[in-house]
Amino acid sequence: MTYTIKQAAEKSGLSIYTLRFYDKEGLLPFVARNQSGYREFTDGDLNLIHTICCLKNTGMKISAIRTYIDDVMAGPQTVDHRRELLTAHRDAVLENQRQVAENLKGIDFKLALYEDPNALALVQAERDLAEQEKRANHLENPYAVH
Amino acid sequence: MTYTIKQAAEKSGLSIYTLRFYDKEGLLPFVARNQSGYREFTDGDLNLIHTICCLKNTGMKISAIRTYIDDVMAGPQTVDHRRELLTAHRDAVLENQRQVAENLKGIDFKLALYEDPNALALVQAERDLAEQEKRANHLENPYAVH
DNA sequence: ATAAACCCTCGACAATACTCTAGGGCAACT
């Protein structure tokens, strides 16, 4: 059993446009065509597309995904390289998750301010300080209400 | 004490280009100019830029960051709106982290295959299956070695 | 007072990842 591009789009969550775009970019060399030139997607193809989505959704660039797919097409002798690629990507993703968590702390800090029962006064004080800093440096006050 | 754009770039980790770009996009209305038209960054400005970076680094779009900055400029009466914005963003970030973790599982699954002592045979079997699927559907075999 | 190192704006260019249109073929149903 095979799937048309429309069905493959539904199953993968990608748009038809995106599937064709990925094909153009060399991400889907494993998708065969029928005699009319139509793409026919197998279940195995959809599995591989799922892997592509995992890589894409974790921030891998299309050019890098292509390198991985090239390895897949080249055959089992590329497993070492594939492992290196995925391990490096995995590390990058974890590092990124760490960075995001770190930056989220900065946001939570602001949120705590806004959630404080005394938020209005605290924010006003913050603003006063900023305005004072501008004055101290003989700068125009961008916070002034006109 | 104030900072030139170069110093602000060093302190913030953004490039001079990016700072000017952010200013152009309305993200830095709080940065004052001196009499020569040069930007002068205060410590308060750098604090706010740090918050902008936290938002950017967690995936907030510039247009959304601008909405937040507009609130900041408007005054303390916008704290409720700011809180809503940041809370919504925080939820989106956590949801995204969850999605990334989920997709990472798919990658780890592949990695486990490549890390198996018997990886070569397993990958070969995977490939055999894919080829067989193509044959069963009377499709050309894209895996064939030419 | 002149060179070096900054700063400015404006607008072009670039990279990434789609998204869509035009023009045309194919398949199924009536």
Added chain:
DNA sequence: AGTTGCCCTAGAGTATTGTCGAGGGTTTAT
């Protein structure tokens, strides 16, 4: 045979986020 609804390619268009060059003014040190 015609209509409908798919499929195809090529290439243009879009959105986002920078990055850079040209042309010109400013500041600092010598």
